[in-house]
Amino acid sequence: MKKPEVLIVGAGIAGPALAYWLARNGYRPTVVEQARQLRSGGSAIVVKGPAIPVAERMGILPQLRELATRNRSLSLLDPAGKPVLRLPSSGGSSTVEVTRADLSEVLHRSARGDAEFVFDDTVTALDQDEGGVDVTFRRSAPRRFDLVVGSDGMHSTTRRPVFGPERQFVRDxxxxxxxxxxxxxxxxxxxxxxxxxxxxxxxxxxxxxxxxxxxxxxxxxxxxxxxxxxxxxxxxxxxxxxxxxxxxxxxxxxxxxxxxxxxxxxxTTVRMPSWSRGRVVLLGDAAAATALLGDGSSMAMAGAYALAEELAAHHGDHARAFATYESRIRREVRPRQRRVGLLAGLxxxxxxxxxxxxxxxxxxxxxxxxxxxxxxxxxxx
Ligand SMILES: Cc1cc2nc3c(=O)[nH]c(=O)nc-3n(C[C@H](O)[C@H](O)[C@H](O)COP(=O)(O)OP(=O)(O)OC[C@H]3O[C@@H](n4cnc5c(N)ncnc54)[C@H](O)[C@@H]3O)c2cc1C
Structure with a gap:
């Protein structure tokens, strides 16, 4: 039987993680990334909570522990630059802090054997019907996919034509x-x-x-x-x-x-009434960014795992799979988004x-x- 083909837009954290899990669940993933190579920016992020079992099942936890930053403490300074308080960093044995670039690289390395990665390209139009999604690209030839996943970050361009303009969902x-x-x-x-x-x-x-x-x-x-x-x-x-x-x-x-x-x-935070429309679904920051908490990468990994698992469990019924994936991950995201405003003030x-x-x-x-x-x-x- 022909494997269902899924286009994943964005090779940050969510995209490669999803490609890995979809390939293991009987799908053929293609990842398109607008940058020429994996983006290297970003500070250290903490892989924690629901992302830890995902990393364990991918077998990447030992690599992440090897790449872990050596940050042990946080020194708070007064306005003159004098230290007033030294706090232990938020580590612990159940979390691992790595740079965002290292995490993206490790995920990409795990996924690239079973998924097609296309760099320096992006989607220019999506046209979905009952049976699939016709996609046109800036550089590659047009193709039809069974499903499209927007994991192209906070300012997702997959989101715009399908769900509406960014200003509706983004809260400053x-x-x-x-x-x-x-x-x-x-x-x-x-x-x-x-x-x-x-x-x-x-x-x-x-x-x-x-x-x-x-x-x-x-x-x-x-x-x-x-x-x-x-x-x-x-x-x-x-x-x-x-x-x-x-x-x-x-x-x-x-x-x-x-x-x-x-x-x-x-x-900003991204809050959307629904994360899917027809055959197009959003993942990671594109669906629900939680600025400031540094949880975005862990939520992206947990979301990727849940989405692939629900698609496999619902045997091609993407509508039910998208709904159960969304309710699973919303439970994690909602309390975090509630804390963001308070955290910004603190x-x-x-x-x-x-x-x-x-x-x-x-x-x-x-x-x-x-x-x-x-x-x-x-x-x-
Ligand atoms: C350069 C960079 C630096 C970051 N720095 C930090 C940080 O310091 N601390 C922190 O907590 N979080 C940071 N983040 C956000 C963090 O990576 C996300 O919160 C989290 O990893 C969620 O991952 P994601 O895969 O949903 O989104 P992202 O990690 O943002 O990945 C989205 C990917 O999609 C690609 N993309 C965007 N638009 C398109 C398009 N139209 N077509 C194809 N590809 C597209 C982007 O180039 C990017 O590679 C950063 C993100 C980026 C991209």
Whole structure:
């Protein structure tokens, strides 16, 4: 019997994970990725919760543990850059922290033997009927698929023609995120994240085995227009936001301004009334992004596993499979999305009083964690 053919749009985290599981469940997956190669950006992310059994069943957990970052603690700094509190990082034996790029690479390596990957291409039109979906591509020849999965991230273009414009589903948290890679010697201690917070702005220096990262998370005085391609505007927005911040801000902003294409995006969540329409279904950030929590990759892996499992269990009844997949993963996503607004206020407080509350809470949370060393309050010198 001919294997059902599934087009997966996007080779981030969700796409390769789904390709792996679909191939094992009797499907023929093709993954199309608009970038020329796997995208390398992103800070470290924690693989945790429902993604751990998925990684175990894929046999990739040992590789991920080998690639794990060495981050052991988070040092919170006062506005002058003096450490005020050192917290153990959120690790533990049931989680593993790797860079997003390493996770994407490991997933791709696991899937590529059984799935077709097409880079430097994208979908230009989708036309579905009772029996399948006709797809046209920017470069490849048109093809018909049984199903199409949009795993093309927060700003999914698969979502637009099928479900409607992005503004209907994307909720702004009022914060911006910007990152830039740093030279390896920009880090003194590879086991420690350092985080400076002043009202409305946070600046993190994030170590990594290979490329450390500076992460800017802030509320802008003037909301920047949502023009994702305007790099000059992104640079100006970051420079303006951190103009009066001390510590390493001048040097890190300079690194941001020097980079040809640093990352910049408003922090948003994606909330959709339904994740499928006919033969097209959404997965990962395209369906339900949970900005800020760093849970997106784990949710993407869990979603990929659930979607492939439900398709296999429903023997080709894609409508029932999509519905059960959605209700399984919504249960995981919903409480996380509820926490995001609160977290945004806690992570980047807008006042000094809010900052003090956050640090007090940080101490309490650190002390409650049974397996971690207790947080160490650091006395000013
Ligand atoms: C470069 C980058 C850096 C990131 N950095 C972080 C981070 O530091 N911390 C964090 O928590 N999360 C980060 N994320 C988001 C995180 O990867 C997601 O929350 C999570 O992994 C969910 O994965 P996903 O596969 O749904 O989406 P993503 O990982 O965003 O992957 C989507 C993929 O789809 C591709 N794509 C987009 N549009 C099209 C199209 N039209 N046609 C074909 N392909 C397309 C993209 O190039 C990308 O490879 C980053 C994402 C990217 C792409």
């Amino acid at each position: 948290l009022g914060l911006y995120g910007a990152t830039v890679p740093l030279e390896p010697d920009a880090i003194d201690d590879p086991s420690e994240l350092t985080m400076l917070t002043v009202p409305n702005r946070m600046l993190v220096v994030h170590p990594s085995r290979t490329t450390p990262l500076a992460i800017f998370t802030f509320r802008a005085a003037q909301p920047a227009p949502h023009d994702r391609k305007n790099i000059a505007l992104h640079k100006q927005t970051v420079a303006d936001a951190y103009a009066d911040v001390r510590w390493r801000a001048p040097e890190l902003v300079a690194a941001y301004l020097d980079h040809p294409a640093p990352f910049f995006d408003p922090l 992570m980047v407080p807008s006042t000094r009083a809010g900052l003090a509350v956050r640090n007090t809470m940080g101490r309490a949370v650190g002390q409650l964690h049974p397996r971690q060393p207790t947080p160490v309050p650091i006395k000013p010198a």
